Amino acid sequence: MTILIDQPEFGVEAGFNKVDNVEKGMVLDGGFTVPQTNSFGHTFRDYHVESERQQGVENFYQTNHINQTYDFVKRMREDYGKLNKVEMGIWECCELLNDVVDESDPDLDEPQVEHLLQTAEAIRKDYPDEDWLHLAGLVHDLGKVLLHPSFGGLPQWAVVGDTYPVGCAFDKSIVHHKYFEKNPDFYNSAYNTKYGVYSEGCGLNNVMMSWGHDDYMYLVAKENNTTLPPAALFIIRYHSFYALHRSEAYKHLMSGEDVENLKWLQIFNKYDLYSKSKVRIDVETVKPYYLSLIEKYFPAKLRW
Numbered sequence: 225m226t227i228l229i230d231q232p233e234f235g236v237e238a239g240f241n242k243v244d245n246v247e248k249g250m251v252l253d254g255g256f257t258v259p260q261t262n263s264f265g266h267t268f269r270d271y272h273v274e275s276e277r278q279q280g281v282e283n284f285y286q287t288n289h290i291n292q293t294y295d296f297v298k299r300m301r302e303d304y305g306k307l308n309k310v311e312m313g314i315w316e317c318c319e320l321l322n323d324v325v326d327e328s329d330p331d332l333d334e335p336q337v338e339h340l341l342q343t344a345e346a347i348r349k350d351y352p353d354e355d356w357l358h359l360a361g362l363v364h365d366l367g368k369v370l371l372h373p374s375f376g377g378l379p380q381w382a383v384v385g386d387t388y389p390v391g392c393a394f395d396k397s398i399v400h401h402k403y404f405e406k407n408p409d410f411y412n413s414a415y416n417t418k419y420g421v422y423s424e425g426c427g428l429n430n431v432m433m434s435w436g437h438d439d440y441m442y443l444v445a446k447e448n449n450t451t452l453p454p455a456a457l458f459i460i461r462y463h464s465f466y467a468l469h470r471s472e473a474y475k476h477l478m479s480g481e482d483v484e485n486l487k488w489l490q491i492f493n494k495y496d497l498y499s500k501s502k503v504r505i506d507v508e509t510v511k512p513y514y515l516s517l518i519e520k521y522f523p524a525k526l527r528w
């Protein structure tokens with residue numbers, strides 16, 4: 225049974241309210257406002273502007289781009305695909321993210337659990353009837369638990385940041401692309417052409433993505449038999465693939481089904497990105513609603 229709770233006012237202090245939206249941003253259908261600037265006063269996803277986070281984020285992408293190779297991804301998929309690390313429920317995992325801060329993100333330095341709720345609640349404003357999409361918002365970044373010691377305490381470069389295919393050429397639109405020049409795959413002729421090991425329209429399902437929280441959470445959800453629809457699984461798996469959903473690179477690898485799912489991902493992205501703010505959601509107020517969604521779409525305990 226789904227418990228219905230009135231939605232608490234979201235984002236008023238941050239200028240997310242409709243009254244002053246004309247200068248501050250753009251209101252989408254149901255009332256979620258896209259702000260023009262992030263909480264540091266810069267435009268979202270500006271990886272070059274001088275800010276307190278810029279250098280750390282650039283260092284992050286340098287290490288990420290050097291180390292994400294085809295072989296590395298293969299090994300990680302095999303190891304984490306066993307799902308033999310931990311047994312726990314979805315909400316327990318949300319709580320584990322209380323102390324996790326993402327070093328790749330120029331727009332947010334709040335604990336990740338805030339971001340999960342901010343995303344889900346922003347979606348709920350504009351799509352009140354799509355409960356599966358609210359839940360996709362809540363769980364999309366849970367894979368960041370890979371940073372936790374009980375998951376091997378992976379380094380940030382193997383968990384967060386934008387993702388991209390390995391096994392074919394790294395597209396120029398990928399953030400801080402120049403650091404791929406130190407990735408061994410960059411010089412491997414099997415992996416550095418437009419198609420690499422793939423073929424036209426092969427489908428993203430057959431493409432190896434750089435390893436991180438997206439692919440891991442997709443695996444966890446799928447292998448634990450979630451009843452979330454395919455579009456939700458696609459969102460979880462590819463939400464960090466900005467080269468595709470923002471820059472339209474790698475379209476030649478998509479199948480017809482990917483094209484359909486991409487429409488939902490592009491809707492989702494607005495809320496994932498532009499809900500990042502200093503305004504906190506009151507966890508206790510919204511918790512019963514999300515617990516009821518978790519119960520509807522996931523088993524009580526999952527293998528991670």
Ligand SMILES: O[C@H]1[C@H](O)[C@@H](O)[C@H](O)[C@@H](O)[C@H]1O
Pocket residue numbers: 326328329330365384385386387463464465466
């Ligand atoms: O820095 C962010 C963060 O790690 C997000 O969780 C991820 O989805 C984005 O793609 C990335 O740019």
Ligand SMILES: [Fe+2]
Pocket residue numbers: 364365437463464
């Ligand atoms: Fe993410």
Ligand SMILES: [Fe+2]
Pocket residue numbers: 339343364365496
């Ligand atoms: Fe996110």
